Each structure stands twice: as C-alpha cells, then as structure tokens.
Amino acid sequence: KQEVTQIPAALSVPEGENLVLNCSFTDSAIYNLQWFRQDPGKGLTSLLLIQSSQREQTSGRLNASLDKSSGRSTLYIAASQPGDSATYLCAASMDSNYQLIWGAGTKLIIKP
Amino acid sequence: GAVVSQHPSRVICKSGTSVKIECRSLDFQATTMFWYRQFPKQSLMLMATSNEGSKATYEQGVEKDKFLINHASLTLSTLTVTSAHPEDSSFYICSARDTRQIANTGELFFGEGSRLTVL
Numbered sequence: 001k002q003e004v005t006q007i008p009a010a011l012s013v014p015e016g017e018n019l020v021l022n023c024s025f026t027d028s029a030i031y032n033l034q035w036f037r038q039d040p041g042k043g044l045t046s047l048l049l050i051q052s053s054q055r056e057q058t059s060g061r062l063n064a065s066l067d068k069s070s071g072r073s074t075l076y077i078a079a080s081q082p083g084d085s086a087t088y089l090c091a092a093s094m095d096s097n098y099q100l101i102w103g104a105g106t107k108l109i110i111k112p
Numbered sequence: 113g114a115v116v117s118q119h120p121s122r123v124i125c126k127s128g129t130s131v132k133i134e135c136r137s138l139d140f141q142a143t144t145m146f147w148y149r150q151f152p153k154q155s156l157m158l159m160a161t162s163n164e165g166s167k168a169t170y171e172q173g174v175e176k177d178k179f180l181i182n183h184a185s186l187t188l189s190t191l192t193v194t195s196a197h198p199e200d201s202s203f204y205i206c207s208a209r210d211t212r213q214i215a216n217t218g219e220l221f222f223g224e225g226s227r228l229t230v231l
Contacts, residue, residue: 089156104155
C-alpha cells in the first residue's frame with residue numbers, strides 16, 4: 001500500500017532564502033507525482049506535475065524533482081517571498097485512474 | 113491551466129437540512145470528477161469518484177445515501193449532503209481532469225473548496 005510522507009510538517013524561514021520541501025513515497029511504481037499549494041481556507045492550486053518517466057519539472061522559482069529509486073520528490077523554492085507562505089502538498093498517482101495518495105503537507109511560513 | 117469552480121464557497125445550515133455543492137469545469141470537459149473532504153490541519157480524504165452519466169464510486173466508509181453525487185453533464189458534478197448534522201461540518205473540495213488532453217498527463221485541477229458548517 002502506497003504511503004506518502006512529507007517532512008517537516010512545518011517550516012519557517014526568512015525571506016530570500018532558498019528552501020527544499022521533501023516528499024517520500026513507499027511504492028516506486030508511481031504513475032505521476034503532483035505538488036500543490038493550499039492557502040488557508042482555500043482550495044488547491046496545482047504547481048508542478050512530474051510523470052514517472054521524468055526527473056524534474058520547473059516553473060518560475062519552483063523546481064520539482066523525482067527519484068523513483070529512492071522514493072523521493074523534492075520541491076525547491078528559490079528566493080522565497082512572504083507570498084510563498086502556504087501549505088504545500090504532494091500527491092502520488094498509482095495508475096491511470098488518477099486517484100491521488102496524499103501527503104499530510106508542509107506548512108511553510110516565509111518571514112519578511 | 114484549467115479552471116474548476118465550486119459553489120457555494122461557504123454555507124451554513126441547520127441540522128437536518130440538505131445542502132448541495134456544485135463543481136463546474138469552466139473551460140474543459142471532465143468525464144470524471146473527484147470529491148474530497150478535509151478536516152482542519154489534515155490532508156484531503158477522497159470521498160468518491162464522480163462519473164458522467166453513471167453512478168459514482170464511493171470510498172470505503174463513505175455513506176452513499178448521505179452524500180449524493182450527480183454528474184449529469186461533462187462540466188458539472190454536484191454533491192448533496194443529506195440530513196446534515198454537525199459532524200458533517202467540513203471543507204469539501206472537488207477536482208477534475210481535462211479529458212480532451214491529447215497527451216494526457218493525468219493532471220488534476222481543483223476547485224476553491226466549500227466550507228460547510230452545520231449548526
């Protein structure tokens with residue numbers, strides 16, 4: 001049974017720092033892995049999607065990597081800004097049905 | 113990216129009443145939509161998979177008669193919480209996948225969520 005874990009549960013860093021959020025999964029036979037952002041009381045915004053055949057995806061200041069052999073994905077945020085403060089969730093899809101298995105999220109606070 | 117809209121964003125109702133939440137894909141068609149429930153400080157829990165033109169598939173432990181799902185068109189799915197009770201108070205989120213994607217990446221797009229409070 002696939003399990004997705006995100007560590008740390010919370011992270012607070014000063015503005016301007018580069019940071020890495022971690023996501024690990026127990027079953028390497030994933031179909032894809034998706035990173036989301038959730039602001040308090042809001043829905044989810046899709047940030048990056050990595051297919052099982054890909055190693056990384058980039059969008060602006062965000063870079064997500066995927067290493068299936070080690071069961072890990074990381075979300076790299078460059079030059080962090082207060083507006084990046086949110087909860088970041090990763091989710092793995094195991095098949096074409098696209099049902100997602102969710103991590104518990106990392107609550108990120110960027111201090112001005 | 114594709115846009116998924118949920119309505120209402122917030123609803124307060126009395127115990128025993130029913131509440132309907134709509135999930136619309138605004139600029140794409142979705143044969144499949146997913147309904148999630150999220151408790152405070154917890155991740156999303158999949159409730160059911162909504163299939164256009166057929167019955168929804170419910171996850172184990174989710175009451176079909178309690179949470180009625182209708183997916184009557186390629187752009188609209190509804191979740192009705194019947195005879196709501198305070199324990200049904202939660203954040204409900206829907207998601208959808210663009211079925212027209214030629215190179216189907218499997219990316220899911222999410223609505224803004226609906227906060228239900230049952231008094």
